Amino acid sequence: MIAFSPTEEQTLIAETVKRFARERMRSVFREAEESSELPWEVVNKGWQLGLLSAAIPEDYGGLGDAQPTVTGALAAEELGWGDLALALAIMVPGLVALPILYAGTEEQKRTYLPRFSDEGYPKVTAALIEPRFRFDPAALETTAVRQGNEYVLSGRKAYVPLAAGAELFLIYAAEKGQTQAFLVERGAPGLTVGERERLMGVKALDTYELALDGVRVPASARLGGDAGIDINRLLNHSRVALAALAVGLARGAYEYALEYAKNRVAFGEPIAQRQSIAFMLAEMAIEIEGVRLSTWEAAWRLDQGEEATRECVLARQNANAMALMVADRAVQILGGHGYIREYPVELWLRNARGFATFDGLAMI
Amino acid sequence: MPIEFKTPGAIQQVVSMAQMVAEQVMRPKAAYYDEHEHEIPWEYINMMWPIVSQSPLLGADDSRNGHGEAERKRSPITNVRLIHIVEMLSWGDAGQYLCTPGGNLGAAAIAAVGTPEQKRRFLSRFQGEKPAWGAMAMTEPQAGSDTSAIKTTAVRDGDFWVLNGEKIFCTGGRLALEESNGLVVVWATVDPKAGRAGMKPFVVEAGTPGVTVTKLEPKLGIRASDTASILLQDARIPFDHILGSPEVISDTGGEKGFKGAMKTFDATRPIVAASALGIARATIEYVKHLLNQEGITIRYGAPLHQLSAVELEVMDMEAQHRAAWLLTQKAAWMMDMGLNNNLEASMCKVKAGDAVTRITQKAVEILGPLGYSRAHPVEKWMRDAKINDIFEGTGQINRLIVARRILGYTSRELK
Numbered sequence: 001m002i003a004f005s006p007t008e009e010q011t012l013i014a015e016t017v018k019r020f021a022r023e024r025m026r027s028v029f030r031e032a033e034e035s036s037e038l039p040w041e042v043v044n045k046g047w048q049l050g051l052l053s054a055a056i057p058e059d060y061g062g063l064g065d066a067q068p069t070v071t072g073a074l075a076a077e078e079l080g081w082g083d084l085a086l087a088l089a090i091m092v093p094g095l096v097a098l099p100i101l102y103a104g105t106e107e108q109k110r111t112y113l114p115r116f117s118d119e120g121y122p123k124v125t126a127a128l129i130e131p132r133f134r135f136d137p138a139a140l141e142t143t144a145v146r147q148g149n150e151y152v153l154s155g156r157k158a159y160v161p162l163a164a165g166a167e168l169f170l171i172y173a174a175e176k177g178q179t180q181a182f183l184v185e186r187g188a189p190g191l192t193v194g195e196r197e198r199l200m201g202v203k204a205l206d207t208y209e210l211a212l213d214g215v216r217v218p219a220s221a222r223l224g225g226d227a228g229i230d231i232n233r234l235l236n237h238s239r240v241a242l243a244a245l246a247v248g249l250a251r252g253a254y255e256y257a258l259e260y261a262k263n264r265v266a267f268g269e270p271i272a273q274r275q276s277i278a279f280m281l282a283e284m285a286i287e288i289e290g291v292r293l294s295t296w297e298a299a300w301r302l303d304q305g306e307e308a309t310r311e312c313v314l315a316r317q318n319a320n321a322m323a324l325m326v327a328d329r330a331v332q333i334l335g336g337h338g339y340i341r342e343y344p345v346e347l348w349l350r351n352a353r354g355f356a357t358f359d360g361l362a363m364i
Numbered sequence: 365m366p367i368e369f370k371t372p373g374a375i376q377q378v379v380s381m382a383q384m385v386a387e388q389v390m391r392p393k394a395a396y397y398d399e400h401e402h403e404i405p406w407e408y409i410n411m412m413w414p415i416v417s418q419s420p421l422l423g424a425d426d427s428r429n430g431h432g433e434a435e436r437k438r439s440p441i442t443n444v445r446l447i448h449i450v451e452m453l454s455w456g457d458a459g460q461y462l463c464t465p466g467g468n469l470g471a472a473a474i475a476a477v478g479t480p481e482q483k484r485r486f487l488s489r490f491q492g493e494k495p496a497w498g499a500m501a502m503t504e505p506q507a508g509s510d511t512s513a514i515k516t517t518a519v520r521d522g523d524f525w526v527l528n529g530e531k532i533f534c535t536g537g538r539l540a541l542e543e544s545n546g547l548v549v550v551w552a553t554v555d556p557k558a559g560r561a562g563m564k565p566f567v568v569e570a571g572t573p574g575v576t577v578t579k580l581e582p583k584l585g586i587r588a589s590d591t592a593s594i595l596l597q598d599a600r601i602p603f604d605h606i607l608g609s610p611e612v613i614s615d616t617g618g619e620k621g622f623k624g625a626m627k628t629f630d631a632t633r634p635i636v637a638a639s640a641l642g643i644a645r646a647t648i649e650y651v652k653h654l655l656n657q658e659g660i661t662i663r664y665g666a667p668l669h670q671l672s673a674v675e676l677e678v679m680d681m682e683a684q685h686r687a688a689w690l691l692t693q694k695a696a697w698m699m700d701m702g703l704n705n706n707l708e709a710s711m712c713k714v715k716a717g718d719a720v721t722r723i724t725q726k727a728v729e730i731l732g733p734l735g736y737s738r739a740h741p742v743e744k745w746m747r748d749a750k751i752n753d754i755f756e757g758t759g760q761i762n763r764l765i766v767a768r769r770i771l772g773y774t775s776r777e778l779k
């Protein structure tokens with residue numbers, strides 16, 4: 001059938017995350033941004049919502065959601081509405097758990113997955129992006145070379161979230177021209193966590209460069225064993241996650257601008273009563289809903305086991321453009337006030353621009 | 365029902381039938397009817413009549429059981445099914461699609477506000493031996509978006525109404541009045557001072573003295589479809605041809621008067637959106653086909669710095685098309701579920717009207733010398749596309765509706 005109503009369970013999850021976003025994330029997000037510090041208490045609470053565990057099958061200690069990606073999209077929208085930096089932080093463990101779930105060997109799944117249902121936030125991270133303009137997830141500059149029973153990793157990574165405290169890294173590297181992923185423990189010789197990066201937005205989330213100088217890992221550390229990974233499949237799960245977060249961010253900006261426009265009076269009446277403002281709001285609402293449905297469809301196809309690259313790519317690209325458009329208009333609707341950091345819309349504009357860059361930085 | 369995007373088998377079946385008609389009957393003649401404006405596409409009509417008279421696309425199924433129970437008896441996929449068919453027929457040729465015999469907008473209005481007896485009486489002709497058309501005439505020279513400005517009058521004279529005025533831009537007006545035993549639902553005012561409360565729909569049947577088609581508009585596109593001017597000169601119609609109540613009462617709360625009829629837009633806007641998106645899909649497929657022949661395939665997921673401008677354009681076309689089609693499906697699905705879809709109907713109409721306009725205009729550009737040439741269909745699709753941003757409420761009017769809904773404003777608060 002064609003149907004647009006989440007199940008009761010999904011609605012319940014979305015409602016729970018929505019409440020968390022409103023009560024916990026929204027009360028701290030501006031301060032977190034200004035101080036460039038994660039409010040760990042909130043991140044831990046977000047982790048304890050158990051969203052990742054819900055997506056992991058029962059065999060590996062999770063709850064085994066029947067539509068994990070659709071549910072993930074619903075939850076990610078709410079987190080994205082709350083705050084992008086905090087949302088990404090809450091979702092970081094998924095950057096390791098989900099590739100293991102989708103591409104790992106049976107042994108890797110049994111070894112690693114159960115810990116993602118623990119109450120404590122897992123100290124793990126993943127490194128895909130590289131610090132260069134020509135970055136291409138399918139043609140990485142970081143290399144992995146097989147030497148006997150080991151792989152040797154060399155190269156540089158960027159945008160590695162929470163790397164300073166991570167104990168396990170999933171590092172993507174090109175092996176014979178194919179993107180593969182390797183599980184690397186903290187303290188591996190040659191692995192250096194660099195300086196904290198300074199980004200345009202999502203400042204509360206600390207990200208780092210990573211240097212790999214001949215880092216040796218056992219052959220068993222290669223994700224998926226001999227079969228390796230299909231990077232595109234993993235990227236599809238990232239694309240829908242980013243699209244869903246973008247929908248949430250945009251919805252937040254739209255709702256804020258709408259309320260503002262109804263209350264701000266100019267020339268004797270609320271600015272929302274002028275068509276140029278009202279039409280902007282109408283278009284924002286339409287575009288948000290269009291991307292939301294495109295995201296759901298892409299997520300649904302992934303849950304059906306379809307390849308769905310086209311749908312995932314298009315949903316994400318459209319989401320990038322949409323989120324930027326919506327956030328920009330939100331600033332415009334607030335006028336000069338929109339430019340001031342005491343209002344949230346300038347932050348949403350900076351964060352929205354990030355979606356184009358955040359390959360692999362969120363996954364559902 | 366969980367979130368799902370699988371077209372049901374029953375819909376796939378009718379869609380593949382529609383596809384056969386589109387490929388074998390409509391496509392081969394699309395250019396011909398574009399170049400021979402106002403010729404009637406009888407092959408298509410005669411092909412469709414046995415199908416639609418058995419299983420009407422819109423509205424007319426209400427005539428079978430005049431108990432007002434039709435809503436309940438409708439299968440829960442009626443509207444979703446309909447938009448799929450319309451999309452496919454418009455993929456074939458939007459001009460011919462608009463000549464599809466049946467009650468069309470006229471029947472939609474009758475179904476929305478007629479009594480069970482009126483539905484039976486007026487709609488049975490759409491199940492007869494010969495093709496018949498219904499049409500709807502609201503627009504007048506001085507009244508388009510502002511429907512409350514209509515001047516056509518209806519004056520009671522015993523058991524009759526006497527109608528006087530001029531209607532323009534009536535889609536299928538000629539097919540309804542001159543080419544079949546059809547009908548036109550004509551909007552007129554019974555009290556010019558009463559504004560919207562005085563506006564009433566009247567059923568005017570083919571052959572009514574004093575009713576003449578005075579002009580067929582020459583158009584940018586959809587040239588197979590007639591856009592008729594209708595002159596009403598002391599046209600006498602039986603008293604019980606008024607739909608809904610003859611009383612001039614303000615419409616608060618009532619679903620039967622002007623507001624009730626405006627509700628038909630909730631059903632028809634997704635249909636217009638679907639038609640737009642059939643043209644959009646045809647265009648995207650054609651562009652991709654020609655690009656493929658030149659060895660250009662779209663590399664989904666390749667990084668931005670590797671993608672060509674053309675690849676990015678095509679991806680954007682596809683993304684906008686998809687978003688619009690999902691919005692349209694949602695609006696139709698909500699109707700099937702018995703939910704109020706007033707907001708969603710206007711949302712999908714705005715998005716589809718925008719998307720098809722941009723996609724087709726971009727396609728002409730991308731294909732360069734082939735795009736602008738009448739030897740290829742893309743320039744025609746661009747011309748056909750534009751009407752979807754205009755009729756059934758312009759893009760601006762539908763934005764107004766969306767804006768009022770999201771802001772909680774009345775039409776007085778947001779003009």
Ligand SMILES: Cc1cc2nc3c(=O)[nH]c(=O)nc-3n(C[C@H](O)[C@H](O)[C@H](O)COP(=O)(O)OP(=O)(O)OC[C@H]3O[C@@H](n4cnc5c(N)ncnc54)[C@H](O)[C@@H]3O)c2cc1C
Binds near residue numbers: 469502533534757
């Ligand atoms: C091919 C074709 C078929 C048609 N079929 C039918 C039919 O079957 N039955 C029927 O009754 N009518 C039909 N119409 C009429 C159609 O619905 C009207 O043309 C349409 O509603 C616009 O009205 P208008 O042309 O008078 O433009 P106007 O109302 O004069 O609008 C001109 C411009 O002003 C904008 N505008 C108007 N009001 C506002 C506002 N409040 N805020 C912002 N912008 C505004 C409009 O969006 C438009 O851009 C048809 C028209 C065409 C061209």
